Amino acid sequence: MRKILILGATSAIATATARLLAAEGHELFLAARNAPALQALADDLRTRGVRRIGSAHFDAVQMGAYAALIESAAAALEGLDTAILAYGSLPDQATIQDDPERVAADLNANFVSAAALLTHLAARFERQGYGTIVAISSVAGDRGRAVNYVYGSAKAGLTAFLSGLRQRLWSKGIDVITIKPGFVDTPMTAGFQKGALWSTPHVVAAAIVRAMRSHQTTVYVPGFWRWIMPGIRALPERIFVRMRF
């Protein structure tokens, strides 16, 4: 049985993950910005029969509140051994790309805040000598593309941060797991045309739970991205700049 903090718990992927974890008998502490949605999720999990649950308001831009949040999660669950970072925002690239402040704000929300949180969590888990960190990055971080490079560069930063953190904590027995979903049908992608490459929150959630159980390091979801992304990374820049996708 784990004691799990979920940051950004009301996201579609986190919601599906929380349900699977609750069904496996784990204890959960939910943190999210949208108060009514947070309450609705807590009620849902309680009705489904979660063993123990707590929740608190969390806004990624309020970095000063991170330490207290982690403390209250650990207090409510009487310990903390797993943290899942599942929040993020997908800005509309075209509307922000010429606005330096919005670009910076987005990098803050998707990367800087995560780096700060991971630093808190790493210290705590290192001190206690055990723990698992799961963070949802994205295939968009594997190579910057014109259509979403603000989001993509934040996720690239997150992926690199997790990679380094994993290496640092490896010898301490602390798992750091990078989840890289492709296209997922969630509220974040409501405006997109969906095609054959699209996946569902439930598929990603199942992959997260599996990765936690089997101590995986980097997981592409669905798995076919593991074979597509190296190809995209390997494209020579001279060709890549001429492509439109």
Add this chain to the structure above:
Amino acid sequence: MAGDLEKLSLRSGIGSWGRYPQQRHHLHVLWDRSRELPRFPAPALPYGRGRSYGDVCLNDGGVLLSTRGLDRFISLDDERGWLRCEAGLTFEQILGLIVPRGWFLPVTPGTRLATLGGAIANDVHGKNHHRVGSFGHFVRELELLRTDGQRLRCSRQQNAEWFAATIGGLGLTGLITWAELELKRIHNPWLIAQTIRFFDVDEFFALSADSERDYEYTVAWIDCTTRGRGLFMRANHAPPLDDLPPAPRAKRLRVPFTPPLALVNRATLMPFNAAYFWSHRARGAPELTHFDAFFYPLDALLEWNRLYGPRGFLQYQCVVPPGESAAITALLDWIGQRRAGSFLAVLKTFGDRAADGMLSFPRAGITLALDFPIVGPKTFALLTELDRIVLDAKGAIYPAKDARMPPAMFRAGFPASERFTPFIDPGLSSSFRRRVMH
């Protein structure tokens, strides 16, 4: 929150169970019941899983508000069996929670893939109608979210008129965000079910009359290629049992694609129906039957509607008042003469508990439901003939199954429809409303 249609786009492929009519929609998925509905320049319509057959769940050229993201439980009172949850949950999802805790749906339609919201909006019925009434009778309370942002808590005590308009209200009075249901206690997931052959409609009525007092669930399958032979099924929930068989493994097949021609036609139907009929004993012994197999046999074949081919099918479900059994015989005769109809033909007597909804379909009498593969204009012509028989008997047609009834037929069957009109949300509409309700 302003919804704009540029972000959405008209697309085909979202439909109803009969796969007719094929229409194009903008799809907007709802994820958060605490939010207001976006405003759209075109009318919208709440859409669950598209398990109604015709066009009550369609909104040609408009917006469908998909409720699949409204799938949260809110509370379960384990003493009284009161379940409160969001309206996009399917019966399958609800059963997954309640059956292990000793509860069951108070009324269930023949598929567990329908949503709670759809069940309320169509005031669905089940094999226990003769005992308990329809689904709406077990809705204690619901929240209605209007497109102008107003939220109405509706029950028999509070906003009672809105409640009556929304039960069976075809999704037109607003979005049902959540509802509270009164569940039924069970001891285990099993029923004791019995199947009995009958050779004509009179025999069916005799079996029905015989069984209604002692059996909670009754229904009959009829072979419409004959003059009304069929199989009568009756069941009760099993008592507490010491030795339960293991739950059957969920075997689910899927019809993988739509064949270019309907696989259901005259050539396949006669032998198939005969084989099905004769595969049962004259009077089967009562058998322990899992609820899945008893209530949802068709759900084992996912997307079976594809078997009717690219043109889809029409379902015709009518009810005629008690004593109008001659009308049922006339309908079956007419269908038999035209050698129309299909495998799925169901006959059931409704009890006399009056429904709570203004537009509810269930009412005292006999209900007959049949599928018709669409083979062209003659399919529609045949159903127009059936309308005449139903109309003469002062019967009604079930909107949830309909894609073709004329407005006059609707007005005759649903005399409260004028009283209903003021409750329609001005931001909502449906293809059914535009076709029939004027």
